[in-house]
Amino acid sequence: MSTPDLSAADLWLPDPEEHDFPAAADYLDLLVDAEQVERAVTALRQAGTITKKAKDIMRASQLPLLPADNIHVRHNIHKVRDGKKLSPVLLVRGQPLIIADGYHRVCAAYHLTEDLDIPCRLVSP
Known part of the structure; x- marks a missing residue:
């Protein structure tokens, strides 16, 4: 399913x-207290x-790679193939990356x- 000629600007x-x-914020609320959630989301909004x-994001997060036929993954793949752009991801440093x-x-x-550059906002907790 590899598409090596895609660039970050295309996607x-x-x-x-x-x-x-x-x-x-909803996801982070499951991991940290409300004050930390607020600080992290504020930092994510302000980060470049x-x-x-x-x-690298997958390795650092230590999360399993969801299969291409997962409904949400498949939806995003179809969006790309239809010429629609995806939103950058929001990351919080940690062991593992969140x-x-x-x-x-x-x-x-x-x-x-897997070598595709993904735009993201990356902040420290």
């Missing part, structure tokens, strides 16, 4: 969508967008090509 919006931040390789929002998008990108 990704320049900035996260507004609804990504509350989604990140950088790029990291799909394979994908606060965008796990399915990272998995979709990995299935397209």
Whole structure:
């Protein structure tokens, strides 16, 4: 399923969508207290967008790669193939790396090509 000629500009919006931040807060709320969630989401909103390789995000997060036929992963792959752009992912440094929002998008990108640069916002807790 590899598509080596894709670039980050072909696949990704320049900035996260507004609804990504509350989604990140909902996930982080399961891991840390409310004050830490608020600090992390504020930092994610203010952080610049950088790029990291799909394979590196997956390794650092220590999460399993979801299969390409997972409904959400498949939806993101279809979006890309339809010429629609994906939202950058929201990451919080930790051991392991926390994908606060965008796990399915990272998995979709990995299935397209594991060396793909993924725009992300990366903050420390």
